[in-house]
Amino acid sequence: MTQTTSLALATALAYHQAWTSQNLDQAMTYIADAITCDAPGAQITGAQQYREFLGRFMTQLTGVETVAAFGDDSTAVLFYYPQTANTSSAPTAECFTVAGGKITRSVLVFDRPSFAPPQP
């Protein structure tokens, strides 16, 4: 994995490690109460809505391959391949804004059709 070190990246990687290990409570300790998230087809506002969204995504996850991670003092980016029952070859990217050790904004990018169940 390609990786740099930064304050924001440390927070993003701790969050990433938590949710990909199915530890939703731990993951949420890195999420700001007023988080905003651009997700595919959804605008998420606030920690409670984010928790529900992440919880649904987590239940589908069987593993993860993380391929790139970069950051500076306020921004971090991750590229990874989530492994689900339907695919392990569809990449996902996240761009986090971090302040005070909390993620205040997330831009989450993946292709919804690539994660959909196979068509009969």
Place this chain on the structure above:
Amino acid sequence: MTQTTSLALATALAYHQAWTSQNLDQAMTYIADAITCDAPGAQITGAQQYREFLGRFMTQLTGVETVAAFGDDSTAVLFYYPQTANTSSAPTAECFTVAGGKITRSVLVFDRPSFAPPQP
């Protein structure tokens, strides 16, 4: 825009500047002959196939807002919002592998439904 400097990022940004300025020939000077690209729903191999794919994407582009760019000696990542007739709020992310000033591999992430024409 959040940005770091690196050899790979300089190549990625020059490529990005070229194609988002509708300069396909210039963009292709940064693409390795044997490029491989994971795109949503497509595996692209070779510069000719990549040129056709990029050319189709370019014709839809009316502008771009680039929001994050990071890299090291061999890898660069970009996050941006392409502006098209259908949307300017759907993020796109790319992770480039660069060698000798050429992009040898690209992981391109966007949500296809977010760029589709509105449903009637």
